[in-house]
Amino acid sequence: MITPQIDRDKCDGCGLCIIICWHHCLVLIDGVVAIVEGIDCDWCTECEAVCVTGAITCPFEIVLG
Amino acid sequence: MVSRLELLKSSPYFSGLSPAELEEINRLVFEKRYDREKIIIAEEEKAEALYFVASGVVKVFKTSADGKEQILAIIRPEETFNEVPVFNGGLNPASAQAMVPVVVYGIKRGDIEAILRTKPQVALNVTRVMAKRLRNLVSLVEELSFKRVISRVARILLDYAGDGIASGTRLTQRDMAAMAGTAREVVGRSLKALVEDGAIRIDRHRIIVTDRDALGKIAEQSL
Numbered sequence: 001m002i003t004p005q006i007d008r009d010k011c012d013g014c015g016l017c018i019i020i021c022w023h024h025c026l027v028l029i030d031g032v033v034a035i036v037e038g039i040d041c042d043w044c045t046e047c048e049a050v051c052v053t054g055a056i057t058c059p060f061e062i063v064l065g
Numbered sequence: 066m067v068s069r070l071e072l073l074k075s076s077p078y079f080s081g082l083s084p085a086e087l088e089e090i091n092r093l094v095f096e097k098r099y100d101r102e103k104i105i106i107a108e109e110e111k112a113e114a115l116y117f118v119a120s121g122v123v124k125v126f127k128t129s130a131d132g133k134e135q136i137l138a139i140i141r142p143e144e145t146f147n148e149v150p151v152f153n154g155g156l157n158p159a160s161a162q163a164m165v166p167v168v169v170y171g172i173k174r175g176d177i178e179a180i181l182r183t184k185p186q187v188a189l190n191v192t193r194v195m196a197k198r199l200r201n202l203v204s205l206v207e208e209l210s211f212k213r214v215i216s217r218v219a220r221i222l223l224d225y226a227g228d229g230i231a232s233g234t235r236l237t238q239r240d241m242a243a244m245a246g247t248a249r250e251v252v253g254r255s256l257k258a259l260v261e262d263g264a265i266r267i268d269r270h271r272i273i274v275t276d277r278d279a280l281g282k283i284a285e286q287s288l
Contacts, residue, residue: 002270007102043269045238049249058270059235062225065266065275 003035004047010055017047017056026056066120067143069094069170075143076117077194081186093176099163108160112150114171118142121167122234126243127159136243137205139164139225139234148198151177152191164234209246211287217245218255219284222265226274235270259283 003025013031025041026033033056035041045058073079073087073094082090096119099105105116108127116123123140137159140146150157151174172180181188208217221241225234238256242249256272259265264280266273274280 041269043267045253048237048239049253054239057237057239059237059240060267060270060272061235062222062272063274064226064277065273 001040003041004043004056004058006033006035007055007057008032010053012053012055014052016050016052020046020050022046066168069096069119072117072119072143072170076145078145078187078190080190082184086184090172090180093172093180094170095173097169097171099167099169101163101165103163103167105161105163105167105169106147106157108158109156112147112155112157112174114147114173115145115151115177116147116161117145117170119168119170122164123161123167123169124164124240124243125159125161134243135246136240138201139244141234145194148191148195152195164240212284213286213288214245214247214251215255215258216284216286217247218252219259219264219280221245222259222272222274223277223280223284226277 011032013028013033015028015033017033018026018028022044023039023041025036025039026047027036028034043058047056048058067075070087070091073091079087079090095114097105099121105123106112118140120142122142123146124136125138125140125146126134126136128134138146140161146161147157181191208220212220218241221236221244225236236244238249238252242252245252256265256267259280260267262279262283264274264276264283266275
């Protein structure tokens with residue numbers, strides 16, 4: 001399953017993305033955010049919006065229908 | 066990933082050259098690799114080489130004094146960047162950054178100058194490529210000056226829509242904002258409006274263009 005991309009070097013462990021995630025997809029491990037396996041992320045991109053450092057991103061693939 | 070000789074053969078810069086001439090140029094080519102988000106060239110630094118993207122995607126952008134980014138171009142495999150300072154002299158007018166892991170092939174500025182002096186066909190090809198680049202930049206100025214944000218976002222979606230199987234280039238809302246000269250939140254609102262108009266559908270990480278004609282009409286609307 002495609003998941004948001006996390007740049008561990010940029011993550012400062014603020015936890016804002018964890019608070020904002022509706023589906024509880026994110027967790028802090030050793031001070032850096034990680035994605036919880038098996039939980040369905042609906043790609044709302046709120047984690048990307050709230051991240052100040054740009055550590056978590058949700059890139060879109062753009063396709064013709 | 067395309068090989069160096071294949072990339073030179075397919076490049077519009079070297080169109081019309083013989084295999085022997087291409088092989089001669091091939092000996093001047095060097096290879097470099099960059100991880101995702103690594104800066105390849107920095108704005109205001111001395112230009113060193115003309116670069117060809119062999120694999121991956123590169124964004125060319127300018128940064129304002131307060132950190133705002135304007136993307137000038139997205140460079141995909143077999144396309145080039147950093148021509149302006151190589152052909153015109155001076156410092157890099159923009160930065161280039163790897164959007165994914167990237168392999169580039171480069172030809173040093175001095176070697177490019179030697180090629181231009183000894184192979185007039187290349188000089189002619191360069192003027193054609195530069196003219197096309199200028200045309201693209203004129204379109205960008207038109208988009209930024211005369212079009213509403215939703216139209217600019219619609220244009221980006223049309224330009225980057227793949228064939229329904231795999232487009233290759235994936236863009237975040239922040240990338241789209243930097244391309245459209247706006248804020249990320251405005252891109253988000255524009256995407257919602259395009260969904261409501263029925264021009265696109267969003268399925269998790271995929272933006273699907275459901276009505277290309279409608280999206281095209283929105284892209285053409287002026288202020």
